[in-house]
Amino acid sequence: MQGKTEQEENASIESPKEIINAGADGQIEVKVTGKNLFDISKNPYKCDEEKICIPSKRLGEINITNGITFEEKTVYYLSWESYTITKPNSDWSPIFGVKYTDGTNEDFYMHLNKSGFKTNANKTIGYVHIRNPWSVGTEVNRIQIEKGTERTEYEPFKLQVLTIPLDRPLTKWDRIEKRDGVYGIVYNSEHVIFNGGAEEKWIKSSLKNYFYLQGFTGLQKSYEIFCDKLENYRGSVNEITENKILGNTTGLYIMIDGMHNVDELKTWLNTNNLDVWYYSKEQEFVPLPEETQIALNSLHTNYPTTVITNSEDCEMEVEYICDTKNYVDKRIIQLAKINAITNIQMLENKYNVDLRTQN
Structure with a gap:
């Protein structure tokens, strides 16, 4: 299962846009029906x-x-x-x-x-x-x-329900998968709120009025970043424009209208916190609880059709064991019908009769 992240377009300081991730309420419900x-x-x-x-x-x-x-x-x-x-x-x-x-x-x-x-x-x-x-x-x-x-x-209604607990939201860069027989969450995202605190080491560029975060090692993939108040800028840092955020594989940069030095920026951030999610270079695998492992391993398909959905509309891929007996039995019947029809057609052609309309 792949996570999901959504945000309305045109985030701005005047009109912040909430970043919505799957499982924000701490869980994702999966339903398996016929x-x-x-x-x-x-x-x-x-x-x-x-x-x-x-x-x-x-x-x-x-x-x-x-x-x-x-x-x-x-x-x-x-x-x-x-x-x-x-x-x-x-x-x-x-x-x-x-x-x-x-x-x-x-x-x-x-x-x-x-x-x-x-x-x-x-x-x-x-x-x-x-x-x-x-x-x-x-x-x-x-x-x-x-x-x-x-x-x-x-076919009567059939239902299996599974609730997957989360210790944090499942973003578009995160997923749930099975590794070496163990189900877990692969986290590839980071969440940070920039508030101008002492731990934030912002440096002013000597070329333009943008700031970069010292010690930030970069994103796994450029531009894979969301901010509630700044628009995501895609391009060269030397061309970044006002009220934009840029994340690439080497750093994180922001440019705010009216900010000319670090002290001004930190004062501004203190009252205008930036809520940021991004695609991290770090990966963490967190095994799901034992009861969830048991529930996942107990899920089964419904013959002949299985429908799997989840509460967050996340994309899912499923591996399952093919029901070879039913497939082979059905295929034998299909081939027998084809063979019978072929034989009838041969007899009709040989004797110039229509056997399928005879009483």
């Missing part, structure tokens, strides 16, 4: 393990996808195996609705979409809801929400 993302246990109208019973009364929007993180501009298919109208009102039925993040929505009437619908591939889903404006009593069996453009065979 292909069906619909958790019926969270639905207020659940009436058994595979059915919801919508009452015969007017209902506004009931969000049925709390806890689901939908991928950007991705098609999902929502389906149900069957539904029964328990209290009719003419030909009406409840409505499944999709709210997109751009503020638009789509409505899908159950009596017009007999077994389900797919969402818009060019939009990102915010949530899916049910409405019942005509007070139609309805029982809906085996709801399924899955990624893809087609409905597939129903």
